[in-house]
Amino acid sequence: MELKRTVKFEADRDPEFARWVSQTVGGERIRHCLQCGLCSGKCPLSLYMDYTPRRLMHLSREGFKEEVLGSTSIWLCTACYACMVECPKKINVTHLLYALKERAIEEGRYPRRFAIPIMARQFSRMVRGRGRITESWLVVQVFMRTAIWRLLGMSRLGLKLLRTGRMPLRMETIQRRAEIATLLDSVATTRKELAL
């Protein structure tokens, strides 16, 4: 029998993480959270989460970094904004979830071959290289890197899409594709300069 302490101690907190949370775009109003739970009530995914949005708000502002970044909630959020619309304190819950996801991806806190961060990376690569997304190619690239066997299961859908003309085989590309790399590189440079 493995016994674990279920109550969190103040010493488990990471004040640096709490500070980071309150400075993210979305987290700046988190101190105002009343813990009313409207976000959790409205969230269509909360019933699958280990920490519902209300609990996640509290854990983040207190700096429980391990719990927050290890939580399934980060990956379940679909950014539907139901929480944000309901929040009586106008906290940008969805935007904070984005920031947490970005941080979790940055720190590599996800299972191997986990589709969400892999899709995010492939998506950004395709945008950088071509300026646009060709959905079919993106899906193929993601499954090649996550669960190749599922591609077989999807071949019927693929054929249906092909037949109905909804799956272009040619990749969409913008004309001035070099502009995208220049644009994104400039963001990186300015960010470094201003230490954002």
Place this chain on the structure above:
Amino acid sequence: MKYAYYPGCSLRGTGRAYEESLLAVFRALEIDIEEVDDWNCCGATTYMSVDELMSYALAARNLALAERNHVDLIAPCAACYLVLNKTQHYMREYPSIQLVVTRALDAIGLRYRDLVKVRHPLDVLLNDVGVATIAARVKVPLKGLKVAPYYGCQIVRPYATFDDQREPTSMDQLLEACGAKTVRYPLKTRCCGGSQKGTLPEVGLDLIHYLLMEAQRNGAEVISTVCPLCQFNLESFQKEAGDRHHPTSVPVLYFSQLLALALGAAPDEIGLQRGFVPIEPVLAGREIAYA
């Protein structure tokens, strides 16, 4: 009045029928549009979780390109509509974001002066054209076709000002102007799971199923959508969701397909042949020719 038009990537792929039917509606109502020159991906919901600042710069390139010729920019895809709006809001609220984006645009010889108004076709049709004008142009009334109006998340939340965020009615009004009957659909703004079907399939299928079941239970003959991803999810995975729960058979069309039909467009020019769930039973006996 002329509008800039930003189709977005999905309307060139799985959502082709959305663009085809929307352009047919614009033609029928003499709405003049011009596609944004060399537009790029808006970043959607995905880029945001890789690099937020870069995603604003991506969106802003489109805003700057649109601004050169027009003030009003039509963005039919829910994700594009949200991202373009969000970028505007954040550039206004955060000087640091504004600075980073302005410099990035400068690097590719563009300038954005914050003049663009991002508009959804629902907004344009309802507020610029008007229900009365549309009703007067109807050639083939939808004759009481029972429709579940499904808005999904990102059109009305969190930035849209043209409709109510909890109980939107803009699509209801447009469909009813064409003779359709909208059924009660309390889940009209609930999320379809987005890309969850691809990443966490069990969860995605659950969400898809609730929406289909609710529509069927309330007597809908067809679900009307405003988002390429919602349309794709509800239609392509209907069988799979049905196998997991209870089977449903509800065709899922874009609102613009229904509008275009009523305005007299031919079924094959508005992508009706691109659907997976048979719509013949729905259109039978409605004087709508469909081969």
